[in-house]
Amino acid sequence: MPRLKRIVWAIEKVVEWMVISLFLFLVGIIFLGVVFRYGFNNPLSWPTELSTFVFTWLSYLGAALCLKEGAMIDIDIAMRRIPQPVKGILETIRDAVMAAVSFLVFSQSYRLFRTVRPITPTLGIPMRYVHLGVGIGFAMMGILGLARMIDDCRHIGAVCGQRVDNRAAVGSGDRVVQQE
Numbered sequence: 001m002p003r004l005k006r007i008v009w010a011i012e013k014v015v016e017w018m019v020i021s022l023f024l025f026l027v028g029i030i031f032l033g034v035v036f037r038y039g040f041n042n043p044l045s046w047p048t049e050l051s052t053f054v055f056t057w058l059s060y061l062g063a064a065l066c067l068k069e070g071a072m073i074d075i076d077i078a079m080r081r082i083p084q085p086v087k088g089i090l091e092t093i094r095d096a097v098m099a100a101v102s103f104l105v106f107s108q109s110y111r112l113f114r115t116v117r118p119i120t121p122t123l124g125i126p127m128r129y130v131h132l133g134v135g136i137g138f139a140m141m142g143i144l145g146l147a148r149m150i151d152d153c154r155h156i157g158a159v160c161g162q163r164v165d166n167r168a169a170v171g172s173g174d175r176v177v178q179q180e
Contacts, residue, residue, distance in 0.1 A: 008147040015064050015140050022058045026051055049122045053130045060137020067098070067144050088152060095149035102142030109135030 033047030066072055079087060113135060116128045 004147065004150065008144065011140060011143055012068050015061055015068070019058060019061050019065055022054055022061065026054045026058060029054065046122045049120055053120075053125065053133075056130055057133035057137070060134050061140065064137055064140035064144060067141050067148070072098070092149055092152040095145050095152055099142045099145035099149055102138045102145055105138040106135050106142055109138060 029047045029051045033044055033051070036047075037043040079090070082090065109131060112131050113128045116126075116131055118127045119125060120127060120130075
């Protein structure tokens with residue numbers, strides 16, 4: 001397995017496990033809050049705040065997983081009518097723009113991480129760690145978008161009469177070329 005594929009695979013797996021772990025943690029926090037509120041009639045003040053922060057992290061890491069799975073918004077009806085070589089070029093441009101925007105948002109998020117000083121009212125968690133989830137999510141999207149772009153560049157030269165199956169995993173480089 002080439003080095004780039006291994007790096008992207010490792011990033012994908014880390015993101016997957018982070019999303020799974022955060023989701024289970026979020027369910028546990030919410031369950032605990034509900035049990036104390038309705039079961040013991042003694043609501044806790046911190047589950048709502050913590051679940052909001054965990055959900056922020058979950059959302060941005062989940063967006064990176066959507067990019068990995070190719071589940072980002074695309075104009076499918078228009079893309080189906082475009083010839084394969086042009087389609088490959090447009091996909092490469094799309095992935096390059098997505099990676100560039102993701103890295104731009106990451107850089108601004110890092111700047112925000114370095115400058116934000118307030119702490120949360122209930123838990124006393126520095127808000128910089130909440131904002132860090134946005135940066136990490138966009139960094140992952142940028143890396144995976146860059147890997148998709150590299151993968152797209154490898155497939156731009158698809159010969160007429162061949163079709164590239166775009167349903168393969170992002171960054172894996174295992175797209176299937178089929179004869180029509």
